[in-house]
Amino acid sequence: MTHATTATPAKTPLRMGVAIPNGKLGMWLFLGTEIMFFTAFIGTYIVVRLGSPGWPTDTNVTHIKIFWGGLNTFVLIFSSYIVVLAHEAMNLKQFAKVKQLLILVMACAFLFLGIKSYEYYGKFDHDILPGHIPESNQQACEKLVRKLDLATGHVALEDRKNMLERAIADGTGGDAGIKAAQAEVKTIDAELLKKQDIRKVYQTFANDVAANRSSTEPGEAKAAELLHHVAGDEQKKVPGELAAWQKAHPELAHVTVPHPILYGNLFASTYFLMTGFHAIHVIIGMILFMLVLGKGSRIGVNPDDAVVLENAGLYWHFVDLVWIFLFPLVYIL
Amino acid sequence: MSDEHGNNHGNGHDSEHEHHAVNYTAIFGVLCVCTVLSICFDLLKESMPKAALIVLILGVAVCKATFVLLYFMHIKFETAWKYVLLAPTAVLACALPFALAPDIAFHYYNVLVPQGLIAAAEHGADHGDAGHASDAHAKDEHAAKHDDHKDAHHEPHGKTEKAHKDKTPAEKPHK
Numbered sequence: 244m245t246h247a248t249t250a251t252p253a254k255t256p257l258r259m260g261v262a263i264p265n266g267k268l269g270m271w272l273f274l275g276t277e278i279m280f281f282t283a284f285i286g287t288y289i290v291v292r293l294g295s296p297g298w299p300t301d302t303n304v305t306h307i308k309i310f311w312g313g314l315n316t317f318v319l320i321f322s323s324y325i326v327v328l329a330h331e332a333m334n335l336k337q338f339a340k341v342k343q344l345l346i347l348v349m350a351c352a353f354l355f356l357g358i359k360s361y362e363y364y365g366k367f368d369h370d371i372l373p374g375h376i377p378e379s380n381q382q383a384c385e386k387l388v389r390k391l392d393l394a395t396g397h398v399a400l401e402d403r404k405n406m407l408e409r410a411i412a413d414g415t416g417g418d419a420g421i422k423a424a425q426a427e428v429k430t431i432d433a434e435l436l437k438k439q440d441i442r443k444v445y446q447t448f449a450n451d452v453a454a455n456r457s458s459t460e461p462g463e464a465k466a467a468e469l470l471h472h473v474a475g476d477e478q479k480k481v482p483g484e485l486a487a488w489q490k491a492h493p494e495l496a497h498v499t500v501p502h503p504i505l506y507g508n509l510f511a512s513t514y515f516l517m518t519g520f521h522a523i524h525v526i527i528g529m530i531l532f533m534l535v536l537g538k539g540s541r542i543g544v545n546p547d548d549a550v551v552l553e554n555a556g557l558y559w560h561f562v563d564l565v566w567i568f569l570f571p572l573v574y575i576l
Numbered sequence: 577m578s579d580e581h582g583n584n585h586g587n588g589h590d591s592e593h594e595h596h597a598v599n600y601t602a603i604f605g606v607l608c609v610c611t612v613l614s615i616c617f618d619l620l621k622e623s624m625p626k627a628a629l630i631v632l633i634l635g636v637a638v639c640k641a642t643f644v645l646l647y648f649m650h651i652k653f654e655t656a657w658k659y660v661l662l663a664p665t666a667v668l669a670c671a672l673p674f675a676l677a678p679d680i681a682f683h684y685y686n687v688l689v690p691q692g693l694i695a696a697a698e699h700g701a702d703h704g705d706a707g708h709a710s711d712a713h714a715k716d717e718h719a720a721k722h723d724d725h726k727d728a729h730h731e732p733h734g735k736t737e738k739a740h741k742d743k744t745p746a747e748k749p750h751k
Contacts, residue, residue: 263657282669283673287676290681294682320608320611320640327600556648564649575621575633
């Protein structure tokens with residue numbers, strides 16, 4: 244026993260675990276789950292896109308802004324560069340420099356989110372939203388009828404009337420409540436009667452669209468014809484019926500003709516899913532940097548600050564890494 | 577105990593990094609050049625085959641990701657633990673796309689979804705061959721080769737589609 248101990252002396256003391264700080268190991272394990280999280284989204288996007296012939300790629304249709312996406316890529320790469328400089332400065336105990344660099348990183352993060360908000364505004368403005376996009380001419384016709392109904396105020400009044408009628412049937416609010424509801428229903432009926440004049444102008448179109456709903460392929464051709472009739476032809480300067488309706492009733496002035504986008508809803512869903520979760524990660528990264536930056540002049544007093552900054556930096560680089568793949572996949576290809 | 581343990585490791589790690597000074601500015605420059613290259617490829621996408629474009633653009637993205645991982649995230653200077661942690665992650669990350677791909681992306685059978693029918697009808701109309709659109713086998717074959725032909729035949733609003741505006745007025749871009 245004694246012989247064995249003296250024959251094999253230990254060169255280095257044994258240590259448990261891997262040779263990195265626990266916090267850093269935890270961050271890497273977390274990043275492992277994050278890799279799987281985003282790979283699930285990106286991988287599914289690629290698979291879904293490969294299985295969808297006709298996926299929308301024209302930026303005039305998707306309102307994808309490649310320039311702004313490219314600028315955001317640069318902003319994130321620049322912020323990653325600044326983060327490594329801040330980490331270096333922390334190791335060199337240049338704490339004032341760390342603070343300045345982290346402020347710059349925060350500015351980059353705000354800029355990124357600002358540009359992203361501008362892009363999202365474009366999507367909302369053009370109604371490029373999941374479940375809002377017509378994918379066939381028939382769906383475009385039905386959406387147009389819905390938009391016209393909304394513009395007249397018809398839908399809101401009908402909804403209110405239905406709600407009041409349910410309340411009357413349930414006896415909500417007692418006798419007084421029922422009387423008030425009945426009075427309001429009468430007012431709404433009078434309003435609806437006035438709205439009928441506006442609805443009359445597109446009633447034939449609405450009826451044709453409803454009649455066309457039942458058939459499939461011939462219905463689609465008919466829907467294209469209906470849509471053409473309403474929209475007119477911009478190139479040939481031929482105004483459609485909508486222009487006449489808008490002239491007669493200014494309430495319809497903001498109504499535009501929707502255009503079908505094949506797989507538009509799937510595109511919008513995947514776009515918002517991936518870029519939305521990425522934006523959430525940017526915000527979380529900002530919070531992590533705030534943990535260090537919030538210490539103000541006390542940055543570096545606690546030796547753990549260096550580990551916190553390193554972990555926040557790792558997270559930030561990961562966020563950058565995800566965007567490096569999102570940019571070509573969503574914006575360019 | 578664990579904190580002490582961690583800090584000891586942390587100090588050792590920092591000294592390890594001092595031995596591997598990295599020119600971060602050069603890495604940043606490379607990443608910027610790669611980003612500019614991606615945008616240049618986008619500008620050239622009309623004049624090159626779709627497959628080549630995909631390879632080039634994703635190749636540039638992989639290069640950028642590698643630089644960020646190796647130098648900004650210091651993976652290059654980490655010990656073997658990185659393989660233990662990242663290899664299973666990579667395998668599991670690929671599981672979902674590989675599981676979905678045969679059914680959704682590379683299926684051999686005809687999928688009767690409305691969008692597929694519309695795409696097939698447009699394809700047939702563009703070729704002046706209605707029979708082709710109803711031919712399920714031909715449609716499947718077309719779907720498999722879709723990458724090369726998509727822009728030309730299937731997009732309601734595609735750039736190539738703009739030439740056909742007179743045919744289908746509903747296919748004008750928004751606003």
